[in-house]
Amino acid sequence: xLMRDLVKAFKALxxxxxxxxxxxxxERECCVCEVMQxxxxxxxxxxxxxxxxxxxxxxxxxxxxxxxxYSIDSEGMKGSYSALxxxxxxxxxxxxxxxxxxxxxxxAERVGPGCVKRCKGEGDE
Amino acid sequence: xLMRDLVKAFKALxxxxxxxxxxxxxERECCVCEVMQxxxxxxxxxxxxxxxxxxxxxxxxxxxxxxxxYSIDSEGMKGSYSALxxxxxxxxxxxxxxxxxxxxxxxAERVGPGCVKRCKGEGDE
DNA sequence: ACCGTATATGCACATATTCGCAAGTGATGC
DNA sequence: GCATCACTTGCGAATATGTGCATATACGGT
Numbered sequence: 682x683l684m685r686d687l688v689k690a691f692k693a694l695x696x697x698x699x700x701x702x703x704x705x706x707x708e709r710e711c712c713v714c715e716v717m718q719x720x721x722x723x724x725x726x727x728x729x730x731x732x733x734x735x736x737x738x739x740x741x742x743x744x745x746x747x748x749x750x751y752s753i754d755s756e757g758m759k760g761s762y763s764a765l766x767x768x769x770x771x772x773x774x775x776x777x778x779x780x781x782x783x784x785x786x787x788x789a790e791r792v793g794p795g796c797v798k799r800c801k802g803e804g805d806e
Numbered sequence: 807x808l809m810r811d812l813v814k815a816f817k818a819l820x821x822x823x824x825x826x827x828x829x830x831x832x833e834r835e836c837c838v839c840e841v842m843q844x845x846x847x848x849x850x851x852x853x854x855x856x857x858x859x860x861x862x863x864x865x866x867x868x869x870x871x872x873x874x875x876y877s878i879d880s881e882g883m884k885g886s887y888s889a890l891x892x893x894x895x896x897x898x899x900x901x902x903x904x905x906x907x908x909x910x911x912x913x914a915e916r917v918g919p920g921c922v923k924r925c926k927g928e929g930d931e
Numbered sequence: 932a933c934c935g936t937a938t939a940t941g942c943a944c945a946t947a948t949t950c951g952c953a954a955g956t957g958a959t960g961c
Numbered sequence: 962g963c964a965t966c967a968c969t970t971g972c973g974a975a976t977a978t979g980t981g982c983a984t985a986t987a988c989g990g991t
Contacts, residue, residue, distance in 0.1 A: 684822055684904070687897045691820035695813055696979080713938060726980065728938060747937045747988055761893040768886040768893070772812040779809070821949085838968060851950065853968060872958055872967045 682759065686738070690762060693737035694769065698722065699730045703739065703753070703769055704779045705786055710743075710752035719786040738762060807884065811863075815887060818862035819894065823847065824855045828864065828878070828894055829904045830911055835868075835877035844911040863887060 693699060701720055705711060711719075717727040731751050734740045739762065741754035753766060773779040818824060826845050830836060836844075842852040856876050859865045864887065866879035878891060898904040 682897045682899075682901060684825060684898070684901060687825060687894070688820055688822055691816050691825075692978090695816035695820045697809055697813055698979090700809060700812060700816075723981070724938075725940090725982080728940090729980080732939080744988095749938060761897040764889055764893040764896070768889045769812070771886040771889070772807045772815075773809070774807075776807060776809060817948095823949090848951070849968075850952080850970090853970090854950075857969080869958095874968060 682761075686759075687761075690737050690739070690765060693733050693739060694765060696730070696733075698726065699734055700769060700773065701779060701782050702727075702730055702734060703766065704773050704776075705782055706740070706751060706753050707766075707770055708783055708786060710750050711786070712748040712750050714748075715786065716751075719782050721785075739766065807886075811884075812886075815862050815864070815890060818858050818864065819890060821855070821858075823851065824859055825894060825898065826904060826907050827852075827855055827859060828891065829898050829901075830907055831865070831876060831878050832891075832895055833908055833911060835875050836911070837873040837875050839873075840911065841876075844907050846910075864891065 694703070698720065702716055705716060705719055713724065713727050713731060716722075716731065717724050720727065731740065731749075735742055735751065738758060739754060740751045741757060743750045743752070755763065758766070819828070823845065827841055830841060830844055838849065838852050838856060841847075841856065842849050845852065856865065856874075860867055860876065863883060864879060865876045866882060868875045868877070880888065883891070
C-alpha cells in the first residue's frame with residue numbers, strides 16, 4: 682500500500698468533526714442534512730467533511746433524488762481501514778459528545794422536505 | 807476516552823515521516839541519530855517527529871547517557887492504540903520506502919560516537 | 932420553463948503544521 | 962573548567978487545513 686494513502690486515511694480521521702461523523706454513520710446511513718442536524722454544524726461543514734472521509738476511502742456514497750446518502754463502506758475499504766474504523770468505535774465508546782450526537786440522530790426526523798431549513802432554524806444546544 | 811486524545815493520536819499518524827519512524831521502531835528500539843540515518847532526514851526533523859509520536863502516547867523514551875532511545879510503548883498504550891499501530895504495520899507491509907528504511911537501519915552502525923556527524927556527511931540517496 | 936430543496940464548490944481568511952537554522956541543555960571525558 | 966557530542970527547543974517562513982459566505986449544480990414537482 683502506498684504511504685500516501687495511509688497518510689490520507691489518518692489525516693481524514695484526525696479531526697473532531699469527522700470522528701463524530703464516523704461515529705454517527707456507525708449507527709446508520711445518513712444524508713448530509715441529518716449529519717448537520719445531529720452534530721449541529723453548518724451545511725458546508727457537514728458536506729466538506731463527509732467528502733474528505735469519502736475521498737479517503739471510508740465512505741460509500743449513494744444518491745437518491747436530491748439526497749446524498751453516506752454510509753461506511755465496509756466492503757470497499759482496503760484491509761487495514763476497517764481496523765481503523767473499529768479503533769474509532771472503541772475509542773469513542775462511552776464518549777459523552779459521541780453519545781449525544783447519536784441520541785440527537787434518533788430524535789431527528791428522517792430525511793424529508795425542509796430538513797435543511799429546520800436545522801438552520803433550531804439553535805439546538 | 808476523550809475525543810481530543812483520539813484526534814491527537816490520528817494527527818500523530820498522519821504524516822509520512824512519522825509513519826516511517828513507526829515502521830522503523832517496529833523493528834527495534836532506536837536513538838534519534840539512527841532514525842535520521844535510516845530515513846536520511848535532518849536531526850531536528852527526527853527529534854521533533856519522535857516527540858510528536860511520544861506525546862501522542864505511542865512511544866516510550868529511555869535515556870542512556872547522551873542517547874535518547876525511543877521504542878514502541880506496547881504496555882503503556884491505551885486500548886485502541888495498539889490496533890492503530892498494527893494497522894500501520896499491515897498498511898506498510900510490502901511498501902518500498904518502508905523496506906528501504908529498514909534495510910538502511912540494519913546497515914547503519916549501531917549507536918556510537920560521531921553518529922550525527924556521519925549522517926550529516928553522507929548524502930546517502 | 933420555473934421554483935424550491937439538498938448538496939457541492941470557489942473564494943477569502945484565520946489558524947495550524949512542518950521544517951530549517953541557530954542557540955540552548957545536559958551528559959561525558961580531558 | 963572546557964570541549965564535544967546527542968539531543969531539544971525558540972523562532973520565522975512556507976505550506977496546509979478548516980470554515981463561513983455566497984454561489985453553483987442537480988433534481989423533483991408544478
